[in-house]
Amino acid sequence: HPLGLGLNVHNDYKMKFSVDEEYPDLSLHNNHMAKVLTKEMYSKLRSKSTPSGFTLDDCIQTGVDNPGHPFIMTVGCVAGDEESYEVFKDLFDPIISDRHGGYKPTDKHKTDLNFENLKGGDDLDPAYVLSSRVRTGRSIKGYTLPPHNSRAERRMVEKLSIEALATLDGEFKGKYYPLNGMTDAEQDQLINDHFLFDKPVSPLLLAAGMARDWPDARGIWHNESKSFLVWVNEEDHLRVISMEKGGNMKEVFRRFCVGLNKIEEIFKKHNHGFMWNEHLGFVLTCPSNLGTGLRGGVHVKLPKLSTHPKFEEILTRLRLQKRGTGGVDTASVGGIFDISNADRLGSSEVQQVQLVVDGVKLMVEMEKKLEKGESIDGMIPAQK
Amino acid sequence: MANSFTRILSSKRNVGILSLVGAGSLTAGFLLKREHVTAGANVRRVYPASAEYPDLRKHNNCMASHLTPAIYAKLVDKATPNGYTLDEAIQTGVDNPGHPFIKTVGMVAGDEESYEVFADLLNPVIKERHNGYDPETMTHPTDLDSSKLTSGQFDERYVLSSRVRTGRSIRGLSLPPACTRAERREVERVVVDALAGLKGDLAGKYYSLTNMTEQEQQQLIDDHFLFDKPVSPLLTCSGMARDWPDARGIWHNNTKTFLIWINEEDHTRVISMEKGGNMKRVFDRFCAGLKEVERLIQEKGWEFMWNERLGYILTCPSNLGTGLRAGVHVKLPRLSKDPRFAKILDNLRLQKRGTGGVDTAAVGSTFDISNLDRLGQSEVQLVQTVVDGVNYLIECEKKLEKGQDIKVPPPNRKFRW
Numbered sequence: 001h002p003l004g005l006g007l008n009v010h011n012d013y014k015m016k017f018s019v020d021e022e023y024p025d026l027s028l029h030n031n032h033m034a035k036v037l038t039k040e041m042y043s044k045l046r047s048k049s050t051p052s053g054f055t056l057d058d059c060i061q062t063g064v065d066n067p068g069h070p071f072i073m074t075v076g077c078v079a080g081d082e083e084s085y086e087v088f089k090d091l092f093d094p095i096i097s098d099r100h101g102g103y104k105p106t107d108k109h110k111t112d113l114n115f116e117n118l119k120g121g122d123d124l125d126p127a128y129v130l131s132s133r134v135r136t137g138r139s140i141k142g143y144t145l146p147p148h149n150s151r152a153e154r155r156m157v158e159k160l161s162i163e164a165l166a167t168l169d170g171e172f173k174g175k176y177y178p179l180n181g182m183t184d185a186e187q188d189q190l191i192n193d194h195f196l197f198d199k200p201v202s203p204l205l206l207a208a209g210m211a212r213d214w215p216d217a218r219g220i221w222h223n224e225s226k227s228f229l230v231w232v233n234e235e236d237h238l239r240v241i242s243m244e245k246g247g248n249m250k251e252v253f254r255r256f257c258v259g260l261n262k263i264e265e266i267f268k269k270h271n272h273g274f275m276w277n278e279h280l281g282f283v284l285t286c287p288s289n290l291g292t293g294l295r296g297g298v299h300v301k302l303p304k305l306s307t308h309p310k311f312e313e314i315l316t317r318l319r320l321q322k323r324g325t326g327g328v329d330t331a332s333v334g335g336i337f338d339i340s341n342a343d344r345l346g347s348s349e350v351q352q353v354q355l356v357v358d359g360v361k362l363m364v365e366m367e368k369k370l371e372k373g374e375s376i377d378g379m380i381p382a383q384k
Numbered sequence: 385m386a387n388s389f390t391r392i393l394s395s396k397r398n399v400g401i402l403s404l405v406g407a408g409s410l411t412a413g414f415l416l417k418r419e420h421v422t423a424g425a426n427v428r429r430v431y432p433a434s435a436e437y438p439d440l441r442k443h444n445n446c447m448a449s450h451l452t453p454a455i456y457a458k459l460v461d462k463a464t465p466n467g468y469t470l471d472e473a474i475q476t477g478v479d480n481p482g483h484p485f486i487k488t489v490g491m492v493a494g495d496e497e498s499y500e501v502f503a504d505l506l507n508p509v510i511k512e513r514h515n516g517y518d519p520e521t522m523t524h525p526t527d528l529d530s531s532k533l534t535s536g537q538f539d540e541r542y543v544l545s546s547r548v549r550t551g552r553s554i555r556g557l558s559l560p561p562a563c564t565r566a567e568r569r570e571v572e573r574v575v576v577d578a579l580a581g582l583k584g585d586l587a588g589k590y591y592s593l594t595n596m597t598e599q600e601q602q603q604l605i606d607d608h609f610l611f612d613k614p615v616s617p618l619l620t621c622s623g624m625a626r627d628w629p630d631a632r633g634i635w636h637n638n639t640k641t642f643l644i645w646i647n648e649e650d651h652t653r654v655i656s657m658e659k660g661g662n663m664k665r666v667f668d669r670f671c672a673g674l675k676e677v678e679r680l681i682q683e684k685g686w687e688f689m690w691n692e693r694l695g696y697i698l699t700c701p702s703n704l705g706t707g708l709r710a711g712v713h714v715k716l717p718r719l720s721k722d723p724r725f726a727k728i729l730d731n732l733r734l735q736k737r738g739t740g741g742v743d744t745a746a747v748g749s750t751f752d753i754s755n756l757d758r759l760g761q762s763e764v765q766l767v768q769t770v771v772d773g774v775n776y777l778i779e780c781e782k783k784l785e786k787g788q789d790i791k792v793p794p795p796n797r798k799f800r801w
Contacts, residue, residue, distance in 0.1 A: 010467030014564050021566035025594065025630050057564075064627055150471070151438060152431035180439070206620070213478050216439050 008053040011046075019043040022057075024064045032095045032287075033063035033076030041090055050087050052144045054080030058209075059088055065207040075099060075288050078208045080148030082141070082275050082283050095287055096280075100345040109281035109291050112348035115250075115257040121357040124247025128364045129298045130336065133243040134256045134353065136293040137236035137284045139275040140267065145285045146210035146235060151217070154233050158217040161232045164266040165221045172259055174223035176232075179215035195220055197234050210235060210285070227252075228259050236284050236293075238263075247298065249360075253353050281345060290345045296353040297340025298360055299325055304370035305363055306335055310380060314366075317383045318359035319343055339363070355384060433457035438474070444482035445490030446701075447474050450508040464501050468494035468562045473502055476622040483618070489513060489702050492622045494562030496555065496689050496697050510694075510701050514759040515799050517705075524695035524705050527762035530664070530671040536771050538661030542778045543712045544750065547657040548670045548767065550707040551650035551698045553689040554681070559699045560624035560649060568631040571651045578680035579635050579644065586673055588637035593629035609634055611648050624649060624699065641666075642673050650698050650707075663712070663774075667767050695759060705759025710770045713739055716777060717749035718784035724792050728780065731795040732773035733757055753777065757799045769796070 014022065023042050026034040037060065045056045063076025075095065079085055085092050093105045124132070139145060140160060143153045162176050177186055190196035199214045200206060222229040231239040240263070242256035267273055275283035281291040305311055306322075315322055323338040324331040332338075339360055341352040359381075366376045437456050440448040451474065459470045477490025489509065493499055499506055507519050517524075538546070553559060554574055557567045576590045591600055604610035613628045614620055636643040645653040654677070656670035678688060689697035695705035719725055729736060737752040753774055755766045780790040 008467070009463055010562075013466045014566070017564060017566035021569060022564060024565060024627060061626060065625070150431065150436055152435035155435065156431075207626075211479070212475060212621075213438065 008049040008055055011049055011053075011055045011057075014057075015047055019046070022046065024060070026064070026067075028067050029063070029076070030068035031063050031066070031074045031076030032098055033060050033091070034067075035098065036094045037091060045088055045090060048087050050081050050083040052081050052083070052148065054084055054144070054148050056088060056091065058148065059084060059091065062204055062208040066204050069204070074204060075286055077287065078147045078210075078285050079145055079283070079287070081144040082139070084145075085280060085283065085287075092287060096290065096345065099288055100291070101343065103346050105279070107346065108278050109345055110348045110351075111276070111281055111292070112350040113257045113261060114350065115254040117350040118250060118253055118353055118357065120361070121250035121253065121353070122248050124249060124298065124357070124360055125364050126246040128301045128367060129247030129360065130301065131243065131245050131299045132247055132249045132252045133241065133298070134249075134252055134294065134296040135239060135241040136256075136260070136295070136349075137282070137289055138238040138240060138260075138264075138293070139283050139285075140237045140272050141275050142272055143237065145237070146233065147208045147285060151213050154213070154217040157237050158219065158232050160267065160270060160272055161221070161230070161238060162219075164263055164270070165230060167266055168223075168259075168262060171225065171255070172223050172228060172262065174221055174228070176219055176221040178217075178219040180218070190220060193222075193226055195222060195226070195229055197231055200235070205235060208285075228255055230263075235286070236289070247360075249296070249298070249353065249357050253296070257349070288344065292344055292347075292349045292352055294344065294349050294352055295340045296356045297323075297338055298356070299336055300339055300360060300364065301336050302339075302363060302367050303335030305367045305376075306332070306337060308366075308370065308376070310376075314363070314380060315339075317381050318362070319355050319384045320359045359384075433460045436460060436471075438478045440478070440481075442481050443477070443490070445477050445480070445488045446509045446512050447477035447490030447505070448481075449512065451505055455504050459502055459504060462501055464495050464497040466495055466497070466558055466562065468498055468558070470502055470505070472562065472623070473498060474505075476618055479621040480618050488618060489700055491701065492561045492624075492699050493559055493697070493701070495558040496553070498559075499694060499697065506701060510704065510759070513702055514705070515757070517760045519693045522760065523692045524759055525762040525765075526690070526695055526706070527764040528671040528674060529764060530668045530767075532764045533664055533667055533767055533771065535775060536662070536664030536667065536767075538663060538712065538714075538771075538774060539778050540661045542716070542781060543661035543714045543774065545657065545659050545713045546661055546663040546666045547655065547712070548663075548666055548708065548710040549653060549655040550670075550674070550709075550763075551653050551696070551703055552674070552677075552707075553651045553697050553699075555687050555689045557651070559651070560647065561622040561699060565627050565630060568627070568647050572631040572633065572646050574681060574684070574686055575644070575646055575652055575677075576633070576635065577684065578677050581680045582637070582673070582676060585639060585669070586637050586642055586676060588635055588642070590633055590635040592631075592633040594632075596633075604634060607636075607640060609636060609640075609643055611645055614649070619649060622699075642669055644677075649700070650703070661712070663710070663767070663771055667710070671763070703758055706761070706763045706766055707758060708763050708766055709754045709758075710767045711737075711752050711754030712770070712774055713750055714753055714774060714777065715748075715750050716781050719777060719781045719790070720749050720751060722780075722784065722790070724790070728777070728790075728792050729753070729773075731793050732776060733769055733796045733799055734773045734777075761798065765798070769798075 019039060019042060023039050049055050058080055059077045062078055097103050140157050143149060143157050165176060200211050218233045220231055227244050229241040240260055242252045244252055264274055282293045284290060284293050319342050320339055321342040325333055325336055325338050341356050343352055366379055369376050433456055437453050463469045472494055474491045476492055510519055511517060554571050557571050614625050632647045634645055641658050643655040654674060656666045658666055696707050698704060698707050733756050734753050735756045739750055739752050755770050757766060776793060783790050
């Protein structure tokens with residue numbers, strides 16, 4: 001059947017009610033979805049359903065249930081499958097544009113996972129840069145996404161992931177720990193390593209249905225040296241993380257690219273490559289993660305710079321964002337910030353990590369200047 | 385199976401259901417098309433049932449106790465006419481393996497037809513939860529004649545407050561786990577419209593959660609009337625908190641003794657309460673209020689979900705039958721420390737809760753004591769059980785005060801099927 005006319009009996013039943021009766025009350029809302037979802041758009045899209053049965057109301061439920069977040073402008077909608085971005089294009093395109101710096105429906109996204117294209121990144125001062133990390137997400141083509149998938153689908157994603165990861169060797173040789181079945185000792189170790197992920201508590205995620213059936217088919221894989229880690233079936237099919245203490249972002253990125261490429265090869269061989277297209281790049285659950293899905297960042301000590309009146313402006317010009325060291329939704333502790341790229345879509349992996357490397361290097365130099373009581377006015381960068 | 389449901393639908397057709405106009409007409413068209421309650425396929429069936437069967441090995445709830453792979457396979461492709469599925473019905477039980485204090489039910493109904501379409505699972509769950517009551521063979525008595533209640537005035541040196549609550553669902557509209565925004569708003573409209581017709585000591589006012597002023601909100605909090613968005617994962621996992629606070633609200637009469645919650649865990653929760661020990665008056669008002677609300681909605685062509693097998697149809701199978709919890713806040717400092725307390729309560733068919741309700745612990749030695757049972761006995765019978773039981777508990781407390789011994793009463797066998 002044509003895209004957009006998937007089978008969903010409940011949605012068909014809902015069509016008996018008028019648009020006025022079904023249209024959500026968004027009067028107190030402040031998220032991207034609420035900004036674009038007019039009654040007219042709701043009327044146009046509400047009868048549609050992806051082939052797997054995901055509907056407009058399914059997309060927007062998290063945004064209806066969560067009017068706004070105190071610190072950040074949330075997206076307010078999710079995709080339930082690859083086709084969501086097509087069937088509900090009218091909703092997603094303006095949100096993508098607003099969220100990703102004016103990205104147009106006709107724009108093309110560049111993917112570049114060639115780590116050799118990164119310049120520098122191996123000389124960030126470890127007295128300031130405490131740790132470096134690059135993460136991204138990947139979705140397995142042919143399966144619906146965490147807001148919508150059934151238990152069988154989620155288990156298939158886990159099965160494929162375990163098979164793929166088991167073939168890795170050398171620096172990537174590792175082990176899988178299913179959430180439902182790890183020993184107490186394994187659990188304690190994973191907690192101490194800060195690897196263990198919990199059932200989501202954020203209402204943004206829960207309202208989208210991605211915590212259903214927890215902890216069925218969820219797990220963590222990591223290599224022996226604990227520098228390459230994969231989360232299975234949390235907010236996305238896969239979250240891939242490369243990390244280490246200190247400031248050698250170059251090495252972190254090398255391992256990231258090499259590991260990802262190896263994993264992708266294996267999935268492709270099984271005829272289940274990653275969801276990707278030349279407009280949106282890598283397709284993930286949340287529209288905010290489209291493109292590279294990449295967040296490359298450091299934990300860095302900037303007690304003086306962070307209190308400088310121009311701190312926010314510097315970050316904006318460098319195309320960087322700050323978070324607390326607990327991740328998104330947290331505040332910083334002791335002048336230590338999580339600094340990472342703000343962009344995801346419209347620039348490549350290499351370009352985004354380059355911004356982090358260059359920007360953090362500059363900010364550490366500014367911190368050192370401020371420690372000496374000198375001015376940083378001459379160092380304020382131009383908008384990147 | 386007895387289909388009083390379709391009988392009522394047919395009679396409703398003759399009563400001029402088409403006279404409903406505007407937003408109400410949605411139900412008119414809908415009810416006319418619902419000829420039968422059978423399965424409709426809803427799902428993209430890509431994987432076999434065995435691949436989808438939930439992992440219930442660590443679970444301890446009624447659903448997990450009865451959902452065999454065979455029953456799952458039989459029901460998984462079915463859906464109610466509105467498209468509600470088994471997976472949706474059991475999601476709360478899959479997501480919440482067990483509660484430390486109580487064996488939870490582990491499933492909900494998304495609409496009235498759920499109880500038919502998923503009967504192969506719901507009937508054994510109902511049987512377990514309601515002490516052997518068999519929906520296939522038994523009938524449930526409904527009796528809201530409060531004049532039959534005897535000895536309904538408690539000693540107020542012990543009983544601080546008295547309360548009776550139940551729930552009611554509006555036939556033709558889906559239940560909170562499954563309802564659309566339109567359906568939920570329709571429930572609000574139908575009920576608020578009816579409540580506006582209440583007079584005398586029942587006359588009152590509606591406070592919508594979306595529109596109340598800060599002052600109104602504070603007053604409702606001070607009166608302990610305001611309900612919040614549910615936080616219990618048992619409730620949120622079933623989807624009943626979607627779109628909060630749209631179409632949710634609280635109505636109460638001017639004397640604050642009759643209160644209705646709209647669109648919380650059920651379409652309506654109806655509460656009659658007072659300080660002190662006059663359970664008779666509380667129950668009188670409860671019955672009178674319920675009957676009057678029913679009359680008012682019937683005037684507009686609506687009715688409550690009810691059938692003779694299951695009584696009043698509510699979201700949670702634990703609330704079928706009467707949906708009634710009658711209770712008191714009572715001071716039992718000595719009795720509560722007696723090792724026989726639990727057994728006495730059990731034999732009287734009573735349960736204790738903390739004064740914050742289910743999931744809370746007692747404060748000081750004031751307990752919330754209420755009936756355990758819901759289905760198989762009438763409202764009058766259950767409230768009488770509470771009255772007789774609480775009077776017995778007070779007698780025990782008085783005896784212990786005087787240094788006399790107490791007796792564990794013989795077990796009440798009326799509830800067992």
